[in-house]
Amino acid sequence: AFADVTRGALRLLLSGPTSSAGRPMPDGERPGPGGWNRIHLIVEDIAAEVARLRAAGLSFRNEIVTGPGGSQILLVDPSGNLVELFEPAESR
Incomplete structure (x- = not known):
């Protein structure tokens, strides 16, 4: 399941445990309760x-993953925050 909720300039993306966001990392780590909470940056050319x-x-935690909504990849910033780069499907 996936939901995209907006209110004014705020946009919240929610992914259920059976969505692509529930996939484990290449090292086998799986999302814990609350999922992979992360900063989400939209890019034009991932x-x-x-x-x-x-x-x-x-360095990145995984390789680029492409699904119906677009392509994404995860990295960890120097402070330990998970960051997702996302290229929407319509920009490809």
Whole structure:
């Protein structure tokens, strides 16, 4: 299940445990109660952003995953916050 809720400039994306957000990471880690809470950044070209960030020394928790809504990848910032880069399907 997935829900996209907006109110004014606020947008909240909610993914259920059987959605793609419930998939484990390549190392086998699974989302805990509350899921993979993260900062969500929308990008126009996810492959280019990943290449740029990797060249700058950042590492990612997984590879790009593509589903009906778009493509996403996760990284951890220097403070330990989970960050998702997301390219909506309509921008491809």
